[in-house]
Amino acid sequence: MAIKKITVTASGIYDVLIGGGLLRFCGGYVKNVTEASKLAVITDDTVDALYGKIVTDALEAEGFGVCKFVFPHGETSKSAKTLTDIWNFLCENNLSRSDCLIALGGGVVGDITGFAAATYLRGIDFIQLPTTLLAQVDSSVGGKTAIDLDGGKNLVGSFKQPKLVLCDTDTLDTLSDDIFIDGMGEVIKYGMIKSESLFAELEQYTTEALRKNKAALDDIIAQCVTIKRDVVEADEFDTGERMLLNFGHTLGHSIEQYYNYTGISHGKAVGIGMRMITHVAEKNGMAETGTYARLKNCLDYYGLDINVEPAMSELAGACINDKKRFGDSINIIICSNIGTSAVKKMPVEAFFAMLSETSEN
Numbered sequence: 085m086a087i088k089k090i091t092v093t094a095s096g097i098y099d100v101l102i103g104g105g106l107l108r109f110c111g112g113y114v115k116n117v118t119e120a121s122k123l124a125v126i127t128d129d130t131v132d133a134l135y136g137k138i139v140t141d142a143l144e145a146e147g148f149g150v151c152k153f154v155f156p157h158g159e160t161s162k163s164a165k166t167l168t169d170i171w172n173f174l175c176e177n178n179l180s181r182s183d184c185l186i187a188l189g190g191g192v193v194g195d196i197t198g199f200a201a202a203t204y205l206r207g208i209d210f211i212q213l214p215t216t217l218l219a220q221v222d223s224s225v226g227g228k229t230a231i232d233l234d235g236g237k238n239l240v241g242s243f244k245q246p247k248l249v250l251c252d253t254d255t256l257d258t259l260s261d262d263i264f265i266d267g268m269g270e271v272i273k274y275g276m277i278k279s280e281s282l283f284a285e286l287e288q289y290t291t292e293a294l295r296k297n298k299a300a301l302d303d304i305i306a307q308c309v310t311i312k313r314d315v316v317e318a319d320e321f322d323t324g325e326r327m328l329l330n331f332g333h334t335l336g337h338s339i340e341q342y343y344n345y346t347g348i349s350h351g352k353a354v355g356i357g358m359r360m361i362t363h364v365a366e367k368n369g370m371a372e373t374g375t376y377a378r379l380k381n382c383l384d385y386y387g388l389d390i391n392v393e394p395a396m397s398e399l400a401g402a403c404i405n406d407k408k409r410f411g412d413s414i415n416i417i418i419c420s421n422i423g424t425s426a427v428k429k430m431p432v433e434a435f436f437a438m439l440s441e442t443s444e445n
Contacts, residue, residue: 088306092225092313094320096245100225100309102302106252107138110213111146117247118209120184122149124174126197127188128157131215134258139188139213151177159345162192162232164240170200184209184247190216190263191223191350195238198229202244212246215255217267218351221274221308222329224249226316232345237337243321251309253302256295261387265291268386269332269351273358274308276379277328278315280423282307283382291386328425331417332358338399339392348392355388358419360396363444365418370428372421379422397440403432 087103101113114123123143127136132154143150153173155161174185187197187210194212201210214224230241256264268291275283285304294301312329319326336357339348348356362379365371383389403414414432419425 100249104254111142130157131189202242212249220251222270266351269355277425
């Protein structure tokens with residue numbers, strides 16, 4: 085199967101390669117984009133057990149000196165403590181400004197590795213090797229890096245574009261259905277905000293059917309990356325159009341925080357957030373009738389139509405710390421229909437009132 089290449093032109097220009105078998109040959113791809121002599125692979129314990137040796141061997145075969153830092157998997161590791169541990173590891177291994185970090189894993193690994201790269205020695209290069217569906221379609225591309233605080237998700241971070249992104253779609257074969265459908269939350273988001281045709285394609289599958297159709301899955305990943313590429317190129321630093329990528333995230337992040345980042349994973353929370361805000365929008369005349377039902381049905385196809393304990397009114401308070409709040413106003417993302425989205429600025433009080441007055445029941 086041919087490798088798909090999508091070039092991102094932002095503050096840095098880099099390629100996103102999509103296809104099977106890329107990790108086995110990552111050394112050659114990495115050598116083409118860096119003159120580093122030493123590489124630090126940052127990964128978690130789950131991914132290390134699956135792909136750590138494959139990647140290390142491939143990099144060393146190209147003459148790189150390789151060291152590796154492994155931390156416990158999960159969102160709770162995306163913390164200031166883990167970041168400090170990474171910085172100290174880089175110091176101990178004498179990484180210089182001409183060296184490079186390799187983020188091997190899902191969104192947590194990519195986010196914290198990118199932030200380490202943005203800040204260590206005031207900035208060194210990094211490369212993304214995303215191994216989950218969510219990371220391949222979303223978090224590995226576009227240069228957003230961050231860690232979480234007690235007060236909310238992704239509240240401290242930096243913009244740092246990678247030098248290369250290698251999406252080895254063979255890694256998706258080792259994902260549990262639970263982790264795979266987590267990524268589908270972000271895939272559905274792309275159809276909702278920018279592409280009715282992508283959304284319609286997703287309506288033709290279930291999780292089982294899509295996982296069996298490798299060619300279709302690779303193409304869907306490429307469609308998502310292309311949409312994100314176009315949005316990032318238009319608004320790299322998230323002051324306008326790029327906010328559309330946060331559809332479902334304001335309430336989604338609040339749900340993750342409610343469950344202490346252990347009960348509902350990111351993609352599932354985004355799915356719930358998309359469903360909730362679309363229901364609110366349709367009830368308040370901001371979305372066409374039937375948009376909510378169609379989204380809810382699509383989420384159901386992939387096991388993402390999930391009920392949670394808190395009502396929308398209970399989640400409102402956590403939205404106070406959302407990055408899309410500006411003073412007494414907040415930017416919310418509304419899809420007026422499938423494939424059409426817009427940023428709507430409204431007073432925080434009006435947003436809270438809207439959530440409190442609308443129930444999905």
